[in-house]
Amino acid sequence: MRRFLPLLLVGVLAATASVAARTLSTWWWLAAGPLLAAVCLGAWDLLQRRRSVLRGYPLVGRLLFPTEKVRVRSAGTGAREPFGGGGSDGGVHEYLVPSLRPVAPAEEPPLVRVGGPHCTQPYDMALLNVSAMSFGALSSRAVLALNRGAALGRFAHDTGEGGLSEHHLRGGGDLVWEIGTGYFGCRGADGGFDAREFADKAALPEVKCVSVKLSQGAFAGSGAVLPGVKVSAEIASERKVPVGETVVSPPFHQVFSTPRELVLFLARLRELAGGKPTGFKLCVGSRREFLAVCRAMAAEGLTPDFVVVDGAEGGTGAGPAGFAGHLGMPLTQGLITVHNALVGVGLRDRIRIGASGRVATGPDIVKRLVQGADYTNAARAMMRAVGCVGARRCHTGACPAGVATQDPLRARALDVADKARQVRRYQRETVRDAVRIMAAMGVRAAAELTPGHLVRRTGPGTTSSYAELYEWLAPGELLAGPPRSWESDWKAADPDSFDQPAEGPRATGPARATKA
Numbered sequence: 001m002r003r004f005l006p007l008l009l010v011g012v013l014a015a016t017a018s019v020a021a022r023t024l025s026t027w028w029w030l031a032a033g034p035l036l037a038a039v040c041l042g043a044w045d046l047l048q049r050r051r052s053v054l055r056g057y058p059l060v061g062r063l064l065f066p067t068e069k070v071r072v073r074s075a076g077t078g079a080r081e082p083f084g085g086g087g088s089d090g091g092v093h094e095y096l097v098p099s100l101r102p103v104a105p106a107e108e109p110p111l112v113r114v115g116g117p118h119c120t121q122p123y124d125m126a127l128l129n130v131s132a133m134s135f136g137a138l139s140s141r142a143v144l145a146l147n148r149g150a151a152l153g154r155f156a157h158d159t160g161e162g163g164l165s166e167h168h169l170r171g172g173g174d175l176v177w178e179i180g181t182g183y184f185g186c187r188g189a190d191g192g193f194d195a196r197e198f199a200d201k202a203a204l205p206e207v208k209c210v211s212v213k214l215s216q217g218a219f220a221g222s223g224a225v226l227p228g229v230k231v232s233a234e235i236a237s238e239r240k241v242p243v244g245e246t247v248v249s250p251p252f253h254q255v256f257s258t259p260r261e262l263v264l265f266l267a268r269l270r271e272l273a274g275g276k277p278t279g280f281k282l283c284v285g286s287r288r289e290f291l292a293v294c295r296a297m298a299a300e301g302l303t304p305d306f307v308v309v310d311g312a313e314g315g316t317g318a319g320p321a322g323f324a325g326h327l328g329m330p331l332t333q334g335l336i337t338v339h340n341a342l343v344g345v346g347l348r349d350r351i352r353i354g355a356s357g358r359v360a361t362g363p364d365i366v367k368r369l370v371q372g373a374d375y376t377n378a379a380r381a382m383m384r385a386v387g388c389v390g391a392r393r394c395h396t397g398a399c400p401a402g403v404a405t406q407d408p409l410r411a412r413a414l415d416v417a418d419k420a421r422q423v424r425r426y427q428r429e430t431v432r433d434a435v436r437i438m439a440a441m442g443v444r445a446a447a448e449l450t451p452g453h454l455v456r457r458t459g460p461g462t463t464s465s466y467a468e469l470y471e472w473l474a475p476g477e478l479l480a481g482p483p484r485s486w487e488s489d490w491k492a493a494d495p496d497s498f499d500q501p502a503e504g505p506r507a508t509g510p511a512r513a514t515k516a
Helices: 002-023 026-047 052-056 140-153 166-170 195-202 233-239 259-272 287-300 331-344 362-370 380-385 416-440 484-492
Strands: 094-096 111-114 123-126 128-130 156-158 174-179 207-213 278-282 306-310 352-356 375-378 454-459 462-465
Touching: 002 026, 094 362, 111 352, 123 128, 123 156, 128 140, 128 416, 140 156, 140 166, 140 174, 140 380, 140 416, 156 207, 174 195, 195 207, 195 259, 207 259, 207 306, 259 278, 259 287, 278 352, 287 331, 287 484, 306 331, 331 352, 362 375, 362 416, 375 380, 380 416
Parallel strands: 128 156, 128 375, 156 174, 174 207, 207 278, 278 306, 306 352, 352 375
Antiparallel strands: 094 454, 111 123, 454 462
16 A cells, blocks of 8 residues: 555645645745645546556656656557567577569468467467466466457467466467476376366366466476465465475476376377367577487377477576576577477478567568478567566565566556557567568568578678578478488487486587478
């Protein structure tokens, strides 16, 4: 309630000055007038629905959080970039290649069919979707706004690993249910995976896909953390954990420990889910480890329906300090590695690739498609669309915009209907930008993009396209006979072990393959 004290104090002063002006001297109106205007402004802050910070911090929010005035596509202002949007990768200038013979943009946004040969309920994925953010990390109103926005715009909403809450289901949006190492939402009494509970929830019509989280960019190799201050009774009930105690997810899964077991577990989940698309998310660390998964796929004749690649540059408030940006491959290298490996084993046509990690603009989407992705996910940009002002208080539960908090009074500041429209608007305009850019490049569909469409400045006065910068394997090339640059990793890849070979991994550069 302290957040409302300044407005209350101004109100008391305004009333006092007004009484003094009537009873003592009209000169008091010089003070009463501005104070009454401030009271009216504060009342407007409380009643308006567009700016969450002002609803939670009337008057004071205008001074403490001026960054909320920086509007984005979600507010209908077009060209401004949302929070989290970056420029070129690592400060290296890159550009997409326009065509002297552009084509007309597609009238309808393209969709990506997700579902391999063992999937009986394929899903058409949008080019840009809501990336994984859990209920717990986000408030119930933020989750509901994201989901309603996804329903309005007909794109997907990843639940994050915190479970499948009623707030994910109320909005009517399509869900990608993420299963993390804590198995929240399908967690047994022993903390392990509960197949029956999973099957019951996966059968819900809102659940379109199932994703197993192996790791993510901001804390690859470490379990996610939900601070105790955010573990409300509702969160504790959903996750089956004690109220008020910090929740640290295990760093690894209990139900599998080898690449082969991972592939078999994914197949089991797809069966339990009634044939819905099933895949996994990871931040790539070792090329050899991912090749081991590819060997397991080939050996078992089973493939996931999708793989989501998260970059080390991805951001979160749920990982240990010092992890982000230091563990795992950046998104560019991770995407190229995964795409290349799947092409090399002849499985790329069965598996779709999603990309997440600082995806925020139309050019970001097109670049990731060139690098091997089929679709993209955004987290921070979507948070910005629901009102995040970048206050960096996510871990404290004291989010001023009502986005990353479990405090009902703080969450009240977020108007669900308004923010849902902003989420929908942001996604629509960003995808439109991507489609227009592709048209300017002479491309009608993402499948027509090639590595030659993206160019990087490599030195003063010199440039190289991605076709020249990276090695691109042909379909099945690893099976037929790997090139020398891949030979060591391919031979060391063991479908029955994630462990590194005794001599340690060989340092290699990124490699790339033609799109299958």
